Amino acid sequence: MKRRGQVDVLQGTMDFLVLRILAREKLHGYSIARKLAELSASALQAxxxxxxxxxxxxxxxxxxxxxxxxxxNNRKARYYSITPAGRAHLRREQTKWDSFVKAVTTVIAGTEGDK
Amino acid sequence: MIKHLIEWTGPRRRVLEELRFHAELLEQEFLALGCDRKAARDLANRRLGSTRKSRQQAYRELSATPRDLLIGLSEQRTGPGWLTPIVLGICSLFLQLLFVPDVAMVVSWTIWAAALCCLIPIEVARWSRKLNHWRYHLYSVTTLLGAALLGNAGWMALIAIWRLPPWPTQGCSVVVFCADIIVYLLGCCLLLRVWSVNRTGRCRRCACPLRLPDESGRSGSLLIHAATRSSICIHGHGTLTRDYWHSAWHGCGAFWDELFKPGRA
Incomplete structure (x- = not known):
């Protein structure tokens, strides 16, 4: 359930964020969700x-x-880890994301005076 | 088909397992904070929201809903449409044979009950869409019922033959009965095929047989200039065009009425 101040993960960015988290360590689904909330200071919710x-x-x-x-808790859980193909995809997505953020920032900076 | 079924159940099982684990860990967290078991479960449920909703959302994302299964299974189907009632009939026949002692009674209506249950609703649905085709659909339903009666009469005759002589051994009697069933099933297939071909070649307005077939295209070609056969209704209701892939009916509207309009010279 969504709490006040939380936002859903942007459509299309879930794969990217999950791969980023898994690039650091092997985790199960619950930990991935927790990590995402923790790293975004509870702003993002999967x-x-x-x-x-x-x-x-x-x-x-x-x-x-x-x-x-x-x-x-001594229970069987499914742990996820990133593969070499996943790392390559992550690099590609990272490049795309960087150029997207740069483009949006440029547009915002260019229209700053219009406010 | 089995592969598709496994592909459908795999993600469902995985999602269910993961969501259960997720709820359990959340509950453990609240227990660690000092809540009792019931309060921990309530808090976990409140945090998660509706698990049913999450499950449904996950199934939708993975195309693992019951609707997806139906669509997938229908896409796998390669046999003709009229095969479905036959297969259903045979399945129900074997199921009923397990429970009902009177074999002859079970066999007699099983196939036709399945055929009627499958085909009559289809006819009625088409009928309600095109009201001016009511004669054609009524004809289809009536002939299907007629085929059912004929099929059953055939079965009764086969059973009478089976019951007639005193068979020397029990095995002999079983062999004859199995042969009867095979003949009956083949007969049913043939009757349904005849019914299907006969209704396709009739006018959609008046249910009269279509006449004056005209062939065009190349017989060896399937895509470009494919062989096409057009037949017309002699009462001027329309044309049926059939090629290898499909058949299409083109109605002529009311030009015949227009021709015989009073006052026309």
């Missing part, structure tokens, strides 16, 4: 109904791997 399909889809595309492991 809905459960979007996060798990996204993980499944990325695994099918070969960007991440999953394996069953023991979780912190």
């Amino acid at each position: 809905e459960e109904g979007t996060l798990y399909p996204c993980l499944y889809r990325m695994e099918r595309q070969g960007w991440i791997n999953s394996e069953i492991g023991q979780s912190e």
Whole structure:
């Protein structure tokens, strides 16, 4: 459930954010959601109904791997890790994102005086 | 088909497993903060919102809803449409044979009940879309019922043959009965095929047989200048064009009425 001040992850950026998080360490789905909230200071929220399909889809595309492991509460959990193909995709997405942010910033800077 | 079924259940199972794990960990977190089990579960549920909604959203994203399964299965189908009632009939036949002792009674209506249940609603649905085609659809439904009666009469005759002589052994009787079933199934297929071909070649307005077939195109070609056969209704209701891929009916409207309008010279 969304809390006050939280925003949904922008459409199309979920894959990118999840890959960024998984590039650092191997995590299970719940930890990915927690990490995303933690790193964005609780501003971004990955809905459960979007996060798990996204993980499944990325695994099918070969960007991440999953394996069953023991979780912190001694329960079987599915841990996700990034693959070399996932790292290559992440680099491409990072470049795209950087140019997108640069373009938007330029537009904002160019129209600053219009306010 | 089985591969498609596995592909459909895989993501559903995974999502369910992950959402359950997610809820469990959230509950554990609240327990660690000092809540009792019930309060922890309530808080976890409140935080997660409707799990059903999340599940449905996930299924939609992964194309794993029951509707997706139906669409996928229908895309896998390669057989002709009239095969469906036959397959359904055979399945229900074997199911009923397991439970009902009177074999002859079970076989007699099973196939036709399935055929009627599948085809009559289709006819009625088409009928309601094109009201001026009511004669054609009424003809289709009536002939289908007639075929059902004929099929059952055939089955009764086959059963009478089976019951007639005292068979030397039990095995012999079983073999004859199996042969009867095979003949009956083949007969049903043939009847449904005849019904299907017969109704396709009739006028959609008056249900009269279409006449004066005119062939055009090349017989060896399937895409460009494919062989096409056009037949017309002799009462001027329209033309049916059939090629390898499909058949299309082009109605003529009311030009015939226009011709015989009173006062026209």
